[in-house]
Amino acid sequence: MSKSGAIASKSTSPSDGQPNSQPDSQPVSVENQLKKPRGLTLFRRLEWVLSPVTYLERTKTDTPDFFEEDTLGFGTGSTVITSHPEAMQYILTRDRTTFSAPGDFNRILSPFLGTQSVIMLSDQQHKVRRQLLTPAFHGERLTVYGQLICDLTKELAGALPKNQPLPIRQLTQKISLQVISQIVFGFTDGPRSKEIMATLAAAADSVGSPASAALLFFDGLQRDLGPWSPWGKFLRKRQKIDDLVYAEIRDRAAEIEKDGGKANSERTDILSMLMASRTEDGEALSEQELRDELMALLFAGHETTASAMAWAMYWIHQLPDVKEKLLAELDQLGPEADPMAIAQLPYLTAVCKEVLRRSPVAMFTFPRTAQEPVDLMGYRFPAETTFLGCIFLTHQREDLYPAPKEFRPERFLESKFSPYEFIPFGAGSRRCVGEALARYEMKLAVASMVANYRFELADQRPENPVRRGVTLTPERGVPMILKGTR
Ligand code: HEM
Known part of the structure; x- marks a missing residue:
């Protein structure tokens, strides 16, 4: 990839059926080369880390559809960001052929995962691991988790102190942590699992504010200067989680050993499944592979969903009309509704989609790298260009979502959006593994909170999205007051 500023030039020849909005031969034109957002590199990098939404909003008018950036922390060269559905579709449907989706670009997450x-x-290792994990988050397995999600939500919400303002994200984080812990380990109530969950939540909090997220983006800050230094604190929490997770892995291995080398076939949790799996050469996963996978699922599976559910509670209680329509729909099903019936409710589904559109938790898809020169919508990109799909900006496009700042679930009842127009979970070979679980959990937990309890917003000021690690979350965590049951 060229590092000398604009990397794309106006395409001079459209190639075999690739999207190209201006198919006639065009001279290479400087005006049509990609721009970077305004501002000095260091300023842009700081803005991106500390205030990503301001940074992204700024690019909407200056550099719509595509822009080039080298400050985001992916690789060493420039990255091209796109929010155009046609470009997203082009890249994400070819991310095992024309493009690759290398995992090591996600190394910013490696301190956790x-x-x-x-x-x-x-490549192949990624494909095999996905095939192994995917069934645990789909189909029949999902229905098993439905009642658990409803019961857990009612229990945890019911235990909140009444008439006291509390950030609802604390509740939604407890719900999502317990759900994912149950799926990953098969238990939530033993002392070890409680300790794992508490330490995980604390570790996520330690890079939870925009300023502390700088620890992830600036390697130079990753110095262990003792237990009170920011990085030192994080490392000690991680060590504690590792000790607990490795202890669980070893106990399970000892159990299998005791049973003559056979895994307990009644166990359906992911750890048991991973321990029973073998590569083509008959190799079992190593302890480190198991640990890393568990951490990835625990983190990716609870942080994101917790924020999405907190946003849902914010929007529902901010807009009385939305709440009224939702309650009318939920009340028709009655108090003992089947989780699958709840998940199929059209207005609830539209509300959850609009939450993920208006307040997306993931700003970007993971990176995809061009394996060859690519002609795309009138631009020619050299091989090795790295692309990020900007979910945040796609969901803010006026041409797709008129008045995009308005929260209007009806959009999803009136129109259908393609998977590249509404793309909260990415697409292609790295599409979110937990998407079906996240959608299901979000609907069931939100329905259980709203149908069974009377919550009110404790603070009428608007909630703004702020960085939490590599995701966006409501700035104040949505302070709410539990008034009682319904
Ligand atoms: C509202 C909740 C969630 C959102 C918004 C979200 C969003 C995303 C996005 C945007 C990606 C990248 C997709 C791409 O590059 O095309 C992703 C990947 C991933 N997500 Fe989620 N996610 C959520 C919940 C979950 C849950 C519950 C799990 C639990 C297992 C999970 C596990 C993963 C994993 C393992 C990947 C990496 C997939 C791969 O590299 O092949 N996510 N997620």
Whole structure:
């Protein structure tokens, strides 16, 4: 990739059926080369880390559809960001052929997730690991988790102190942590699992504010200067989680050994499944591979969903009309509704989609790198160009979502959006493994909170999205007051 500023030139020849909005031969034109957002590199990098939404909003008018950036922390060269659905579709449907989706670009996450999880693997290893994990988050397995999600939500919400303002994200984080812990380990109530969950939440909090997220983006800050230094604190929490996770892995291995080398076939949790799996050469996963995969699923599986559910509670309680329509729909099903019936409710589904559109948790898809020169929408990109799909900006496009700042679930009842127009979970070979679980969990937990309890917003000021690690979350965590049951 050229590092000398603009890397794309106006395409001079459209190639075999690739999208190209101006198919006639065009001279290479400087005006049509990609721009970077305004500002000095260091300023842009700081703005990107500390205030990503301001940074992205700024690019909407200056550099719509595509822009080039070298400050985001992916690789060493420039990266091209796109929010155009046609470009997204082009890239994400070819991300095992024309493009590759290398896991090591996600190394910014390696302090948490190590290097051996599905998120970090590439090529064939990535494909095999995904095939192993996917069934645990789909179909029949999902229906098993439905009642658990409803019961857990009711129990945890019911235990909140009444008439006291509390950030609802604390509740939604407890729900999502317990759900993913149950799926990953098969238990939530033992002392070890409680300790794992508490330490995980604390580790996520330690890079939870925009300023502390700088620890992830600026390697130079990753110095262990003792237990009170920011990085030192993080490392000690991680060590504690590792000790607990490795202890669980060893106990399970000892159990298998005791049973004559056979895994307990009644166990359906992911750890048991991963321990029973073998590569083509008959190899079992190493302890480090198991640890990294568990960490990836625990982190990716709870942080994102917790924020999405907190946003849902914010929008529902901010807009009385939305709440009224939702309650009318939920009340028709009655108090003991089947989780699958809840998940199929059209208005609830539209509300959850609009939450993920208006307040997306993931700003970007993971990176995809061109393996050859690519002609795309009138631009020619050299081989090795790295692309990021900007979910945040796609969901803010006026041409797709008129008045995009308005929260209007009806959009999803009135129109259908393609998977590249509404793309909260990415697409292609790295599409979110937990998408079906996240959608299901979000609907069931939100329905259980709203149908069974009377919550009110404790603070009428608007909630703004701020960085939490590599995701966006409501700035104040949505302070709410539990008034009682319904
Ligand atoms: C609202 C909740 C969630 C959102 C918005 C979200 C979003 C995303 C996005 C945008 C990607 C990258 C996709 C791409 O590059 O095309 C991703 C990947 C991933 N997500 Fe999620 N996610 C959520 C919940 C979950 C849950 C519950 C799990 C639990 C297992 C999970 C596990 C993963 C994993 C393992 C990957 C990496 C997939 C790969 O590299 O092949 N996510 N997610």
